[in-house]
Amino acid sequence: MPKKIRLGILGGGGDSLIGVLHRVAAYINDNYEIVAAVFSPLHQDSLDFAKQIDLPVNRVYSDFETLIAEELKLPQEERIQVCSVQTPNFLHFPMAKKLLENGFHVICEKPMTMTYEEAKMLQEAHRQSGKVFALTHTYTGYPMARQMREMIKNGELGRIHKVDARYYQGWINPIIHDEAKRASVWRLDPKKAGISSCMGDIGVHAFNMLEFTTGLKVRSLLCDFNYMYDDNPMDVDGTVLVRMDKHVKGVIRASQVATGEENGLAIRIYGEKGGFVWEQENPNFLYYFTEGQPLQVYKPGHPYNSELSLDGTKLPPGHPEGIFDAMANIYLGAAKAIRGEVYDAGEFPTMEDGVRGMHFIESTVHSHQQGNVWIDLD
Numbered sequence: 001m002p003k004k005i006r007l008g009i010l011g012g013g014g015d016s017l018i019g020v021l022h023r024v025a026a027y028i029n030d031n032y033e034i035v036a037a038v039f040s041p042l043h044q045d046s047l048d049f050a051k052q053i054d055l056p057v058n059r060v061y062s063d064f065e066t067l068i069a070e071e072l073k074l075p076q077e078e079r080i081q082v083c084s085v086q087t088p089n090f091l092h093f094p095m096a097k098k099l100l101e102n103g104f105h106v107i108c109e110k111p112m113t114m115t116y117e118e119a120k121m122l123q124e125a126h127r128q129s130g131k132v133f134a135l136t137h138t139y140t141g142y143p144m145a146r147q148m149r150e151m152i153k154n155g156e157l158g159r160i161h162k163v164d165a166r167y168y169q170g171w172i173n174p175i176i177h178d179e180a181k182r183a184s185v186w187r188l189d190p191k192k193a194g195i196s197s198c199m200g201d202i203g204v205h206a207f208n209m210l211e212f213t214t215g216l217k218v219r220s221l222l223c224d225f226n227y228m229y230d231d232n233p234m235d236v237d238g239t240v241l242v243r244m245d246k247h248v249k250g251v252i253r254a255s256q257v258a259t260g261e262e263n264g265l266a267i268r269i270y271g272e273k274g275g276f277v278w279e280q281e282n283p284n285f286l287y288y289f290t291e292g293q294p295l296q297v298y299k300p301g302h303p304y305n306s307e308l309s310l311d312g313t314k315l316p317p318g319h320p321e322g323i324f325d326a327m328a329n330i331y332l333g334a335a336k337a338i339r340g341e342v343y344d345a346g347e348f349p350t351m352e353d354g355v356r357g358m359h360f361i362e363s364t365v366h367s368h369q370q371g372n373v374w375i376d377l378d
């Protein structure tokens with residue numbers, strides 16, 4: 001039985017949204033052990049949180065540079081092998097780059113960096129390091145998202161006609177109309193979030209899901225944003241027309257002011273033989289339309305599913321698995337790569353997905369700013 005992989009954590013403290021998801025996901029398949037961390041910019045807060053979750057404090061450091069320096073002093077068989085970056089966006093690039101340059105594998109939150117330029121620099125650092133880099137576009141870890149990918153790959157929809165990825169949230173509605181409140185949120189601060197709020201935070205998930213499920217790349221786009229207030233520099237709503245490989249056309253719709261919506265990510269893909277509808281808030285139901293036949297509903301864990309989908313299911317059918325399990329599947333794929341085991345390309349999003357995501361985000365901003373013009377992606 002191989003030993004557990006030694007995991008470090010940056011960000012994801014007790015006050016964070018995403019920290020608990022990563023910590024639970026890392027433990028779900030028994031592959032990782034958290035041994036070191038910087039949970040907060042304040043050392044005392046990091047130490048307090050470590051005590052709260054029973055993590056020994058001797059490897060809870062004041063900042064990420066100290067974590068790297070001190071871990072390198074430890075014998076190889078003790079030091080962290082991989083570090084998970086769960087901080088606000090502006091810290092992903094400096095943290096991930098330094099980790100890779102010092103020989104650590106990286107699991108990183110999205111959006112990968114602040115700019116496309118940074119993304120390409122990180123890609124180069126990754127290439128030189130030869131280490132594993134996994135990007136946590138969590139939704140690709142759902143068994144039914146994986147099933148869509150495999151069935152489309154097998155030609156079950158035939159030629160694709162139309163793609164529609166929607167991610168609607170409403171949480172910025174109670175914030176955006178109050179000047180003081182909107183100044184207090186890091187996702188609306190370009191210095192901390194990057195040049196886009198809505199497309200950078202959630203539109204990029206929709207973009208990633210379209211490329212993940214269809215296997216096609218977005219080649220050009222046209223975007224229209226809504227900023228709501230003149231003094232707000234960050235989009236809070238946007239609609240993007242996309243043209244993909246093989247003349248496939250479609251739309252990405254994202255909003256943080258869709259009042260009442262929670263995490264309304266929905267993927268619709270239609271082809272000549274049939275179509276798929278999948279919704280993140282009911283992730284265990286994949287609706288499969290076929291020309292002239294009754295609607296079919298695919299569910300996880302049944303032998304009719306693909307190997308990639310079944311690999312992401314742990315319990316017999318009918319025991320709902322959710323977002324923790326989806327993230328755990330990404331950690332599982334990364335663990336296989338770290339151990340040098342065979343894994344499927346669909347098991348975790350990579351550096352290439354991160355670079356494409358940053359190109360997408362920047363292109364939506366440029367398209368809007370230049371008067372809603374078409375922009376080509378590489």
Ligand SMILES: NC(=O)c1ccc[n+]([C@@H]2O[C@H](COP(=O)([O-])OP(=O)(O)OC[C@H]3O[C@@H](n4cnc5c(N)ncnc54)[C@H](O)[C@@H]3O)[C@@H](O)[C@H]2O)c1
Pocket residue numbers: 010011012013014015016017018019038039040041063064086087088089091109110111136137138139201
């Ligand atoms: N994959 C997903 O579906 C998903 C969902 C939510 C958030 N995210 C991403 O996760 C990241 C964090 O988002 P969040 O909502 O948890 O943010 P958050 O503001 O809730 O938490 C950020 C955490 O980082 C810590 N932190 C800040 N500066 C730090 C530093 N210098 N060193 C160490 N820790 C530091 C804070 O103390 C806090 O614990 C963002 O990049 C976001 O885009 C991804």
